[in-house]
Amino acid sequence: MSASDPREASALPPHWVVVTALSLLLGLQPVATDLYLPALPQMPASLGVSAAAVQWTLSVLVLAFGIAQLFWGPVSDRLGRRPVLMAGLALFVLASVATVLAPGLGVLVVARAAQGVGLAAALVCARAMIRDLYTPEQGAHVLSQGLSGLGVIALVGPIIGGITAASLGWRTTLALLGVFALASLVFIWRRLPETLPQHRRQQGLSARQRLAQWHGIVRQPMFRAYTTLTSSTYGGLYVFLAASSFAFIEVLQVSRPVFGMVMASMSLFYLGGTLLCRRWLPHRGLTGTVRVGAMCSLTGGLWCAGLSAWTLATDTLPSPWAVMPGLWIYAIGHGLHQPCSQAGVVASFPHQAGAASALSGFIMCWIAFGISAVLAVWMKTPGMAGTLHPLTLGVGLGGAITAWVALGLVQRHGRPAVEQHAVS
Structure with missing residues (x-):
C-alpha cells in the first residue's frame, strides 16, 4: 500500500484481482503488436501498398499511444483510474472493428491510431494504480507478477496469430485484438474497484500549471533514470517487433506458424526474466536487479551485432535459430528491467502517478x-534492404545503450530518496 496514504489491508482489492487486471491491461500492448505481426507480410499485396507503407500500421499505433498518454494520465489523476480504463478499452474495441472492415491502408492506419489512444488509457492506469496501492519495491514485486501474466499472453498470442494469419488471413487476426480488449473490459467492469482515493485526486490544472507539473516531474533524478532505462530497453525490443517479421519470413524464409513460435519463444524468455526479477528484488533491490539486467542486455546485443559482422564477412545468411540466442538473452534482460523501471518511474509521485506514468510513456x-x-x-537502403542488418544491428545498439543507462544513471539515481516501508 502507498506509504503516503496508509490503508488497511482489508481496503485493498484482492491480490488476484490486481494481478489479473495488470496482466490484461499490460498484455493489451503485446496483443496490439505481437499478435498481428505474423499477418503483416500479407497486408502489402492485399492492400496494394509497399512493405514500408504497411509499417505505418505499427508506427502510428505507437505514436498515438505516446501522445494520448499525456491526456489520459492527468485525467486519471483527476477522475480516477476506473472511468478512464472503461473509456479506453471501449475505444479500443470499436477501433478493432474498424481495422477488420478497413477498405484500404488509410482507414486501417486511422483505426490503428484510435487503438493506440485506447491502449494508452489501459497502460497509464495500470502503472499508476501500482503507486496508488503499494510502495516502490512492493509495487515492483506486484508488477513483476502482472508482467509474468503479460508474458503468458505474449507467449500464446503470436502462435495464435501465426496460425490465424496462415489459415484465415490478416483481417481475422486483427479481429482477435478486439476480442481480447472486450474480455479485458468486462473483467475491469465486473471486478476492479477504483484504486485512487477521492482525497488524493487532483483538481483540474491550467495549461501553464500542467506544464509546470511536467517540468517538476522531469527534474526528478529518479524519474529521469528509470524513464531512460524503460525507453532504451523498449527501443531495442521495438526494433525486433518492427523488423522481425520481414527478417524471418522474407529473408530467412520461415513459415508464418514458425515465426509465431519465434515470437512465442521471445515471450517465454521475457517471462523468465520477470520471474527472476520477482525472485531477486527482495535481496538485490531495484538497482541490483537492474545491474543483472544490464549484463543480459549487453550480451544479447553483442550476439546480434556479431551476427551482422559474421554475415558481412562470409556473405552467408545464418540459420534462423542462430539468431535466437542473442534475442532470447535480450528478452531476459527486458523482463528484468521493465518491472523495476515502471515502478521506479512513479515511485516519487504518490499524488501524480498518472501524470508521471503518462510522461514516461510519452x-x-x-x-x-x-x-x-x-x-x-534503413529497410529501403541499398545494402540494408533484404538483409538481417536492420534487426541485428538495431538490437545490438539497443543492448549497448540499455547497459550504459542501467550501469550509470540508474545506479546513481535509482534509489528512493527515503526508503519507505508499508504493511504487506
Whole structure:
C-alpha cells in the first residue's frame, strides 16, 4: 500500500484481482503488436501498398499511444483510474472493428491510431494504480507478477496469430485484438474497484500549471533514470517487433506458424526474466536487479551485432535459430528491467502517478517512433534492404545503450530518496 496514504489491508482489492487486471491491461500492448505481426507480410499485396507503407500500421499505433498518454494520465489523476480504463478499452474495441472492415491502408492506419489512444488509457492506469496501492519495491514485486501474466499472453498470442494469419488471413487476426480488449473490459467492469482515493485526486490544472507539473516531474533524478532505462530497453525490443517479421519470413524464409513460435519463444524468455526479477528484488533491490539486467542486455546485443559482422564477412545468411540466442538473452534482460523501471518511474509521485506514468510513456513512445522512422529508411537502403542488418544491428545498439543507462544513471539515481516501508 502507498506509504503516503496508509490503508488497511482489508481496503485493498484482492491480490488476484490486481494481478489479473495488470496482466490484461499490460498484455493489451503485446496483443496490439505481437499478435498481428505474423499477418503483416500479407497486408502489402492485399492492400496494394509497399512493405514500408504497411509499417505505418505499427508506427502510428505507437505514436498515438505516446501522445494520448499525456491526456489520459492527468485525467486519471483527476477522475480516477476506473472511468478512464472503461473509456479506453471501449475505444479500443470499436477501433478493432474498424481495422477488420478497413477498405484500404488509410482507414486501417486511422483505426490503428484510435487503438493506440485506447491502449494508452489501459497502460497509464495500470502503472499508476501500482503507486496508488503499494510502495516502490512492493509495487515492483506486484508488477513483476502482472508482467509474468503479460508474458503468458505474449507467449500464446503470436502462435495464435501465426496460425490465424496462415489459415484465415490478416483481417481475422486483427479481429482477435478486439476480442481480447472486450474480455479485458468486462473483467475491469465486473471486478476492479477504483484504486485512487477521492482525497488524493487532483483538481483540474491550467495549461501553464500542467506544464509546470511536467517540468517538476522531469527534474526528478529518479524519474529521469528509470524513464531512460524503460525507453532504451523498449527501443531495442521495438526494433525486433518492427523488423522481425520481414527478417524471418522474407529473408530467412520461415513459415508464418514458425515465426509465431519465434515470437512465442521471445515471450517465454521475457517471462523468465520477470520471474527472476520477482525472485531477486527482495535481496538485490531495484538497482541490483537492474545491474543483472544490464549484463543480459549487453550480451544479447553483442550476439546480434556479431551476427551482422559474421554475415558481412562470409556473405552467408545464418540459420534462423542462430539468431535466437542473442534475442532470447535480450528478452531476459527486458523482463528484468521493465518491472523495476515502471515502478521506479512513479515511485516519487504518490499524488501524480498518472501524470508521471503518462510522461514516461510519452517519452518512450516518441523514441520508438523515431526508431521506426529510421528503420523505414534503413529497410529501403541499398545494402540494408533484404538483409538481417536492420534487426541485428538495431538490437545490438539497443543492448549497448540499455547497459550504459542501467550501469550509470540508474545506479546513481535509482534509489528512493527515503526508503519507505508499508504493511504487506
